[in-house]
Amino acid sequence: MTTLAEATPTEARKRIREGKWTKPTSGVSSGFTQANLVVLPKESAFEFLLFCHRNPKACPVLDVTEPGVFAPAAAAPDADLRTDIPGYRIYRNGVLDDERIDIMDLWWDDMVGFLIGCSFTFEQALIRNDIPIRNIEEQCNVPMYITNRRCVQAGKFDGPLVVSMRPMQEKDVVRAVQVTSRFPSVHGSPVHIGNPDSIGIRDLDKPDFGDKVPVKEGEVPVFWACGVTPQAVAMNSRPEIMITHAPGHMFITDLKDEQFSVL
Amino acid sequence: MTTLAEATPTEARKRIREGKWTKPTSGVSSGFTQANLVVLPKESAFEFLLFCHRNPKACPVLDVTEPGVFAPAAAAPDADLRTDIPGYRIYRNGVLDDERIDIMDLWWDDMVGFLIGCSFTFEQALIRNDIPIRNIEEQCNVPMYITNRRCVQAGKFDGPLVVSMRPMQEKDVVRAVQVTSRFPSVHGSPVHIGNPDSIGIRDLDKPDFGDKVPVKEGEVPVFWACGVTPQAVAMNSRPEIMITHAPGHMFITDLKDEQFSVL
Known part of the structure; x- marks a missing residue:
């Protein structure tokens, strides 16, 4: 399988989790919604969710996890936000510090994951x-x-x-x-x-x-x-730690694009 | 003036603030959006905002204040959520404890106000x-x-x-x-x-x-x-204190109804 265009979201996330797909996700699981990731500690979560609410065109929130929970209940209940994205970026005090293919050791008890709609x-x-x-x-x-x-x-x-x-x-x-x-x-x-x-x-x-x-x-x-x-705004605020997806390496949800249309 | 149908939102809120209007707000400032109020301490604010986000049809959030701030910056920057509603209800541990026409003494440093869209x-x-x-x-x-x-x-x-x-x-x-x-x-x-x-x-x-x-x-x-x-859900969770508007006694915003249409 050289592309994952026909893969179900569950299959695509499994390939990614196993390290068999580390490329950008454009075209993967065609028809299913892809999302940006922002992970912040709980102490910043209310303010960040408020920021998203106040700027809904730039920050359309698709799902938010409870602190410490790594399965996004609305977007993909069987997924693991620590492993199911082909590339992560770790920012410390607003500076890019590391790129990884998983963040198992960084999802502390108080981490909150935000999935944000993408174009x-x-x-x-x-x-x-x-x-x-x-x-x-x-x-x-x-x-x-x-x-x-x-x-x-x-x-x-x-x-x-x-x-x-x-x-x-x-x-x-x-x-x-x-x-x-x-x-x-x-x-x-x-x-x-x-x-x-x-x-x-x-x-x-x-x-x-x-x-x-x-x-x-x-x-x-x-x-x-x-x-x-x-991401740019969160970075400007220089949080001790912030984790995002690597550009173009998105999270594949179980949601279909058409579910998001209002009329 | 026996009705406030033609009053601007600023005028209507002034009359309410001065205690000259203590009735329900149906028909007040015709064409301007009215809102439900929920006030909770900051410790519950993230979870409540998350609840609203996950249940957008029941809980369409119009504005949220920063902790301790009583002017809703998006909905009515010159208003005071402590005085500008003609009737408030105070719930303690999920039980109705008091009805007031202002809540000056209850808006502590960590209080967060939520304005929620109304029908x-x-x-x-x-x-x-x-x-x-x-x-x-x-x-x-x-x-x-x-x-x-x-x-x-x-x-x-x-x-x-x-x-x-x-x-x-x-x-x-x-x-x-x-x-x-x-x-x-x-x-x-x-x-x-x-x-x-x-x-x-x-x-x-x-x-x-x-x-x-x-x-x-x-x-x-x-x-x-x-x-x-x-309100019912917040009450069920029995927070130490929760403040709401009295039924039918809504907050008058500066926003026009038509601003909320998507197409």
Whole structure:
């Protein structure tokens, strides 16, 4: 088996847990929702959940574990957040300290895991509506930018909104708003359409994260709130320890993308 | 001024704060969103917020204050949650202990206020779509029932889903689903349509809270998750202290109902 596109989420997580899949998860268990991971000690959990609640477009929470529990009851009750992601990053005092393929020894009694929606879900919905996704066409990461919009603060969690950008033809913009509005749990509708300068982006060719993509003649850049925001903000607050997934190495849930549509 | 229908939210809250309005708030500051209040000490705040997150239809959170802060920054930054509600209830160890018109002496340094969406918002949206609301026609409280559906537990917070019921003509049911689906922040779409027995309700004429309303020939009962759920569940967990609004005596926010629609 060279890809896991047809694997059930349980099968895919088993392969990952056994160390047989350590690559990015794009395309794995097609149709099932993938999620970003943030792990923090309980003392920061209320403030972080509050931050997510106040910034729902950037931080759409899919599941939160009780302190010390590593099975996400709503998203995948038979999973283990300590082993079922192909790559983890450990940040200490806001600095990247280590990369691992499991975090067995770091899931202390008071650790709380947050699963946060990711844009893979709405990208698939756009493709089903014949709106092509440039970063998929180019087989690269989506370009991401730090904006001049500030998130709503919650305690020590504070910082700018990070957005991802997908260029598209003018005729597709209205439909893109409609399609992604149906999925508020995975970033939802765009936060901005058009002029990058209005949200503090000077040069589309110089993304702060990810890869640059070509914007073709007559295309409009469309911007969505990005799941990198909560990680960047948590990092800024310099917690003693914070664990995240490695970029592109997501958690595969048992939930189907279509379950997240509101209408 | 005998009603406050035309008052701005700031004016209405001032009258309430000065003790000049101690009645229920139905119709006050028409078009502005009203909210349920739950106040708990910080030690319970993470688990309660988690409970709300896991049960979003019953517990749609509009705003949460930082510990000790009594101004709800998102919902009404110039308000004071200690004085701006016309009636409060104090529960100690799960038992109603006192009713007050202010809680100045009880908002300790670690108190967290939760504002939770209420059905007034979607009732107005139904009326704008020519779907009449029986409890408004009858000038009584909406009937509410304890169901056999269990909420998703979060720590000590656990209990059954409470629903409100509005009867309507068969021809209006599809439109009622569409209209209320637009408002996920204020309970959203119905949780059940039709046979009360399927969700453990034996007799529509014997609501567990509120008043009974007539269900006319050919009408269908439609059930929505109810904001009484989080209060009932919090009460079951017998916290040392919990403060809520008195029934029907809501908090008037600065937010407009239409701001909560997703499409």
